[in-house]
Amino acid sequence: MxxxxxxxxxxxxxxxxxxxxxxxxxxxxxxxxxxxxxxxxxxxxxxNKERIIAALYLAGTAQYADLLQRGFAEAGSAEACVKLLVTSYIDWVVANPDWARFILHSRSRVEAGELGDVLREANREHFARILAALAEYRRQGLFRSLPDDCFASVVIGPTQDLARNWLAGRTQSELGECRELLAQIAWESVKGGG
The missing domain is CATH 1.10.10.60 (Homeodomain-like)
Structure with missing residues (x-):
């Protein structure tokens, strides 16, 4: 290493x-x-300190984005891609709880700082890569019809909420133990057809 x-x-x-x-x-x-x-x-x-804060924030979100991109390269179905969005997020948070806590509490500070535009661009690119990975499945009608931002919230929202509570020590459930359940719920929430 x-x-x-x-x-x-x-x-x-x-x-x-x-x-x-x-x-x-x-x-x-x-x-x-x-x-x-x-x-x-x-x-x-x-x-300066504000740039350290922004760099730490961007490095953490980039790690998750890289983990996700590597997973997309191996995912072979719409279901696998949706579940990957959830499981990669949980895996990163469980492996990096202090970093995840920092990111959770620092976003508005970074957005308001001198590197706010860099953060917004990184988020835009990350979201575009996710949409690109899902685009063919969406064209095939394998997902229910949802606006892009709504689709993302439906898939990852419950996981982010549980992660936020887990990081704050407000859950009885271990986040990692809910990984497959949350991935399945995400898939069932957005899959198309019958």
Missing amino acids: ARPSRKDEILQAALACFTEHGVDATTIEMIRDRSGASIGSLYHHFG
Whole structure:
């Protein structure tokens, strides 16, 4: 396995600090101390704390997007693609709960910041890749007719809601144990025909 880059080490140190102290209470100095990087290195890679926040957010969502794209390459049916949207999300959240919690609570901050346009473009591209992966199945009528944004909410909405509650410690169910159930519910909610 490749050694993490200095930039990745800084991001992981930032995540640890944000998790322990909160985003607002974390300082550049705390991230520097945790990562072992110099202030010059931090500023070279990111420029400021807000850019670290945005970079960490974008890196996490990119990891999920990559996981999903690799899965689409192997999925051979409309059902497999829909279930993949749910299972990939759950798999990433369960493997990265602190990062998922950070993403959940930081979206509006990143959108309002100087890299908000980068986030919006990344989300637009991610959504376009999902729609492209499903396009032929939609043309074949294998999904019920729903507007694109509604389709996405129906598929992933219940999973995101349970994940949000699981991350906050408000569920009795383990998120990973609900993986197949939520994937099946998503499929049944959007499949076309009889």
